[in-house]
Amino acid sequence: MSDKKMPLTGFSSLAIHAGHTTDPNYAHLTPIYASSTYVFDEAEQGMRRFSGEEKGYIYSRWGNPTISESEEKIAALESFGVTNHAGNPLELKAILHSSGMAALSTLLISNLKSGDKILTHFSLYGGTQDLVERILPPLGIEAIIADLRDLNKAAELMKADSSIKMLYLETPANPTLNCVDIEALTNLAKQYNLIVACDNTFATPYLQQPFKYGVDYVFHSTTKFLNGHGTAIGGVLIGRDIEKMNTHVTKVHRLLGGNSNPFDAFLLTMGMKTLEVRMDRHCHNAMEVANFLEQHPAISKVNYLGLHSHPDYKTGAKQMRHPGAMLSFEMKDGLEAAKKCIDNLQMCIRAVSLGTCDTLLCHPASMTHFSVPKEKRELYGITDGLIRMSVGIENVQDILTDLDQALQ
Structure with missing residues (x-):
């Protein structure tokens, strides 16, 4: 059997096949790897894996084959048909979490520090609004909430306050279905060197691809349409800066402990196929x-x-x-x-x-x-x-x- 893989040109084909690698025992579907840890052939191999010299699994809070398939599938769907500044296919890194709120926590804590501000808009998911208004302020991070459908107002706020470091969008918004212009706001934010993140839960990558408009991060509660059957809680953070995602963001994710688990990841992978x-x-x-x-x-x-x-x-x-x-x-x-x-x-x-x-x-x-x-x-x-x-x-x-x- 040839090791070559034909390029997949359809969204549904990616939803079914992306991220899948041949199982060593040739199982049709990636098994649920219900193992907390992984063995090394020798001490030197363990040392190489911890130092990053050799790829491989170490501990399931850090990575797991069942989880990896879900991550790679979501990254493939969010980047489907999207190119980078050089005109090449966009590469993304996804990190699966135990919940949407866990993924959101990783996003905010890995990118903001005391003294920073986050600019966002009306009608956010209640949990998100609670997080930015109740949890972040004691950490020295303030939220500025405005109607960002008014681009002049958005520009005025960004220009007036250099402490604003992130623009956070949720579109369509929960529950009023307010919709903000991702492209226009991202272009505006980049004039002030802001990080741009977008909650794409309501739309899914099938209906909307924020990376097409230059955002830095996309966030989902995978519990919702990606899983599609209400069988598992989950969240995912996807980023375009591969190096940062593989280093600093991954470190924050692992230390916060909001990792997914193999069973929920398996259910998510099955749901995304349809x-x-x-x-x-x-x-x-x-x-x-x-x-x-x-x-x-x-x-x-x-x-x-x-x-x-x-x-x-x-x-x-x-x-x-x-x-x-x-x-x-x-x-x-x-x-x-x-x-x-x-x-x-x-x-x-x-x-x-x-x-x-x-x-x-x-x-x-x-x-x-x-x-x-x-x-x-x-x-x-x-x-x-x-x-x-x-x-x-x-x-x-x-x-x-x-x-x-x-x-x-």
Whole structure:
């Protein structure tokens, strides 16, 4: 059998085959390497591996074959069709973590120090907002939060404060689906030598590739669409500076201890194989649902990037393949109506999280964003009558029927 590998030209082909190496026992799928440590042929080999002179596994907190496949697959998907400044295929390094918050912690701690500031925007995931507003300030790192859809305001903030070292984007944002212009903001940030990081959880690399626009890091909660089945918690940090990722960022990751595990990595790898076909169905269903909800008399507003009524429709269309599977909608009668709608569901699921095959609905103000003060929530558009919906891949008519009866 030839050792040569043909270049893969399709996203789904990469999602299935990227990162896979032949198992020594010729297993079709990479096994779950349930081993905490790895043996050396001799003491000298162990010394060479610890010094970095020889590649090889040492300890599963530092690396594991099952985890490596997931990392390489995600890096391949985020770089698919993207070139570097020299016009060559972009190379990326991914580090899998035990959760999205663990990956975010590695990103922030490996790039920021006391006295630095991070510039970000309204309507972040509740955990992210808590981290930047409650955990970072005692470490001497301040967050500046602004509406970054206003490029003039973004430029004004960057110019006025040299302590700003990182621009952190989450687009589409949770749960209002606000969308910021990755390319324009990255170009602006680079004028002030800022590190740019982007949370790509809602979009996935199938719908959006931030590295195409020059960002330095991409972050995912792999728990969501990448896994796709709600079977494992995980997070990943991907970076374009390979040397920094292999040295300083890897060191921070290992010392913080937020490593993934072989079983969750295996589940993630299996989930990513169907990413393209799942996302196509998710997006098709979400568009149907959004159109239905926009016409419903019980609803005052629908936040979905596929609707022309969304203020960021053009930005989403510019940088995303499809508008995505996430939406939120505002009940005319507020909190009580939102509770009744959620309670009346018969097929769709009452649960937080997102990105699973089944449709999930939750109440952000009392659930995912409960720790955000009410005045801030309302400023960001997260009102008591808002319901967030992760549209699944069920038969779309069944989703619509369930929503219709729940809204009666």
